Amino acid sequence: MTKVGIDAVEIWTGKLKLDLPETFAPAKDEDPGKYTKGLGLEASSFPDTYEDIVTMAANAAKRLMDRKGLTPDDIGRIDVATESAFDHSKPVSTYVAGCLDSVYEGDFTHTNKGERKFACVAGTQAIDDTINWILAGRNRGRAGLVIATDTALYARGDPGEATQGAGAVAMLVDEDPAMTALSLDQGFGSKDETDFLKPNQQFPSVDGKRSVQVYLSRMREAWADLESVAGRIEPVDFAYAPFHTPFPGMVRKAAPLAYRRLVRGTSVEDDLADRIGRQPREAKFDTREDYEEAISAYMDDLTELVEYQEWYSGAIEPTLDIARRVGNWYTGSVHLARVSALRHAARSNTEMIGGRLLIASYGSGAQAEIHPETVREGWKDEIEALNIDGQLARRYDISYEEYETIHDVHDYDKDTEVEKFTDPDGEFVFTGWGRMNERQYEYAE
Numbered sequence: 001m002t003k004v005g006i007d008a009v010e011i012w013t014g015k016l017k018l019d020l021p022e023t024f025a026p027a028k029d030e031d032p033g034k035y036t037k038g039l040g041l042e043a044s045s046f047p048d049t050y051e052d053i054v055t056m057a058a059n060a061a062k063r064l065m066d067r068k069g070l071t072p073d074d075i076g077r078i079d080v081a082t083e084s085a086f087d088h089s090k091p092v093s094t095y096v097a098g099c100l101d102s103v104y105e106g107d108f109t110h111t112n113k114g115e116r117k118f119a120c121v122a123g124t125q126a127i128d129d130t131i132n133w134i135l136a137g138r139n140r141g142r143a144g145l146v147i148a149t150d151t152a153l154y155a156r157g158d159p160g161e162a163t164q165g166a167g168a169v170a171m172l173v174d175e176d177p178a179m180t181a182l183s184l185d186q187g188f189g190s191k192d193e194t195d196f197l198k199p200n201q202q203f204p205s206v207d208g209k210r211s212v213q214v215y216l217s218r219m220r221e222a223w224a225d226l227e228s229v230a231g232r233i234e235p236v237d238f239a240y241a242p243f244h245t246p247f248p249g250m251v252r253k254a255a256p257l258a259y260r261r262l263v264r265g266t267s268v269e270d271d272l273a274d275r276i277g278r279q280p281r282e283a284k285f286d287t288r289e290d291y292e293e294a295i296s297a298y299m300d301d302l303t304e305l306v307e308y309q310e311w312y313s314g315a316i317e318p319t320l321d322i323a324r325r326v327g328n329w330y331t332g333s334v335h336l337a338r339v340s341a342l343r344h345a346a347r348s349n350t351e352m353i354g355g356r357l358l359i360a361s362y363g364s365g366a367q368a369e370i371h372p373e374t375v376r377e378g379w380k381d382e383i384e385a386l387n388i389d390g391q392l393a394r395r396y397d398i399s400y401e402e403y404e405t406i407h408d409v410h411d412y413d414k415d416t417e418v419e420k421f422t423d424p425d426g427e428f429v430f431t432g433w434g435r436m437n438e439r440q441y442e443y444a445e
């Protein structure tokens with residue numbers, strides 16, 4: 001069977017940085033520990049005045065096309081995944097293609113463009129769509145460009161304000177991919193939920209605490225569904241498990257559930273039984289409440305064990321490195337986690353060819369999807385070609401007052417004019433509104 005997956009990736013971060021423990025916490029009269037220890041965050045990325053979901057997506061895509069020596073003729077689809085779209089009809093991918101058209105010979109006239117929406121899981125769904133198009137033999141030798149781009153901004157004063165972020169991840173999905181090949185086995189957990197939504201509004205309505213519970217429930221269902229097709233999954237099967245990371249503390253909550261599931265019924269569970277007993281089985285309890293209490297006590301004991309801690313620091317912690325420094329990128333978040341994991345492998349000289357990743361995506365509303373990926377021969381070259389460290393280091397560190405101003409600049413209900421904080425340098429920029437209220441862009445040399 002043809003291998004299909006992610007051939008190349010590029011990242012574009014918003015060019016401003018809000019330091020959460022140093023700048024945000026004191027302004028909110030909060031303990032910095034809430035960010036560094038509780039949520040696991042150091043900073044959020046924000047878009048400068050001339051940045052938005054289109055510029056970040058187009059800039060990531062251009063870097064990717066230039067690096068891979070691609071022309072518009074090589075791209076059969078452009079799918080943008082976002083939950084920050086500003087138009088109910090015209091897809092963001094048309095704006096992105098318009099930007100790219102202006103700098104390349106040739107154009108994207110024969111490229112199929114679309115927009116995928118299902119909160120943060122939409123990027124993974126767009127990869128799926130592209131893979132299906134390739135496997136159906138309808139790609140005419142061309143690859144698909146999947147771009148996850150978001151400005152994850154919350155209303156000021158909303159608890160979600162602690163977990164904002166902005167950036168884009170562009171991925172080239174192709175046959176015989178250099179980076180990772182996706183397994184066709186996948187598991188879904190999906191239910192009609194109202195944990196996070198934006199009914200005709202720019203900033204989300206969020207039930208934050210509930211969203212954490214919904215995330216965990218849908219992940220559990222997706223895991224069971226995956227095992228029903230792929231068989232039992234054990235800790236040794238995967239080098240890393242990149243999860244959707246709205247904030248690293250969320251993944252810290254999800255990890256013990258994943259580990260419990262991974263070791264259930266295995267020799268690892270037998271080995272742990274002397275110290276913490278066997279995992280509670282629901283059938284042995286009179287009520288669901290008693291069972292949940294027993295599970296919670298078992299999990300507390302489990303997370304204290306060296307076996308769990310070693311697994312966490314090997315398979316999970318490395319996936320959180322970029323998220324910790326940029327905040328929530330919504331649709332891009334799980335794809336940043338994949339990159340974080342592979343960067344860790346490259347830096348620690350870990351041989352990854354043939355190694356496996358367990359990718360766990362989640363979108364509020366709500367749906368989780370989990371699938372395995374196998375790392376391919378070209379993974380290290382791809383990861384080493386990224387300039388994410390340079391991008392992060394160059395961000396302009398905003399004060400709290402500047403944060404309030406830039407939040408207002410990006411608030412559609414406010415008309416705030418302010419000087420840009422950074423200078424564009426060979427990138428697409430937003431230049432203003434056109435006669436039909438469309439957004440306009442140009443390439444700034």
Ligand code: COA
Nearest residue numbers: 031033034037038039159160162163208209211212215246
């Ligand atoms: N030292 C260590 N930990 C601290 C701390 C300190 N000084 N102060 C607070 N914390 C911990 C809290 O105990 C809590 O951890 P817990 O959840 O394990 O109990 C964590 O930091 C966050 O603090 P909390 O007071 O609960 O934050 P909050 O009321 O601002 O809400 C969210 C946090 C995540 C619910 C909120 O930011 C939100 O709504 N985010 C958007 C929704 C989202 O991202 N959902 C995820 C699913 S996709």
